[in-house]
Amino acid sequence: DADVTQTPRNRITKTGKRIMLECSQTKGHDRMYWYRQDPGLGLRLIYYSFDVKDINKGEISDGYSVSRQAQAKFSLSLESAIPNQTALYFCAIRGQGGTGELFFGEGSRLTVL
Amino acid sequence: SQQGEEDPQALSIQEGENATMNCSYKTSINNLQWYRQNSGRGLVHLILIRSNEREKHSGRLRVTLDTSKKSSSLLITASRAADTASYFCATQGGSEKLVFGKGTKLTVNP
Numbered sequence: 001d002a003d004v005t006q007t008p009r010n011r012i013t014k015t016g017k018r019i020m021l022e023c024s025q026t027k028g029h030d031r032m033y034w035y036r037q038d039p040g041l042g043l044r045l046i047y048y049s050f051d052v053k054d055i056n057k058g059e060i061s062d063g064y065s066v067s068r069q070a071q072a073k074f075s076l077s078l079e080s081a082i083p084n085q086t087a088l089y090f091c092a093i094r095g096q097g098g099t100g101e102l103f104f105g106e107g108s109r110l111t112v113l
Numbered sequence: 114s115q116q117g118e119e120d121p122q123a124l125s126i127q128e129g130e131n132a133t134m135n136c137s138y139k140t141s142i143n144n145l146q147w148y149r150q151n152s153g154r155g156l157v158h159l160i161l162i163r164s165n166e167r168e169k170h171s172g173r174l175r176v177t178l179d180t181s182k183k184s185s186s187l188l189i190t191a192s193r194a195a196d197t198a199s200y201f202c203a204t205q206g207g208s209e210k211l212v213f214g215k216g217t218k219l220t221v222n223p
Contacts, residue, residue: 102146
């Protein structure tokens, strides 16, 4: 089984719809992250969480919200999707200490029409 | 804002040749990491080099770090077609956040 699982892998939706992307992990790491990838722009951090009670904004949090339901689960929501939120979204985890490598999920490709 | 900037943006070489990618950054760092991404897939960690290290090896990978120039390079020796991917550097400064560059797209032709 993958260490980091993202669902759905692909989603097409319409402008104004609410969308939730889910992430779960099996490694027991406390740190979880949501990144967005756009062609030519690399990865940009949306939100991150160090534990269930800790949520932090990244560089592009506007239009997004997150929920850390449990240590193993971190979901990203778009309350009212817009076309420029069309992107590839990645969840990542990192172990205690916060200085090591990130483990990424396979990504959720979202298209907003 | 992006911290690391990879150069070149794209690189095409023949199998067996060496591939060198560079990363420049702007502020002081604790560590710098390189990741690989196959088309449309998740990123995979390749190697981490700390600010007090100058060179690190892992298999066919060699990473150097020059903190005075705020730059790093990733060398892949004896490249293979399977090395075709995008390569990203990511820097970590005083916070726990990793900031990624825009990547170098490497194509290794058989």
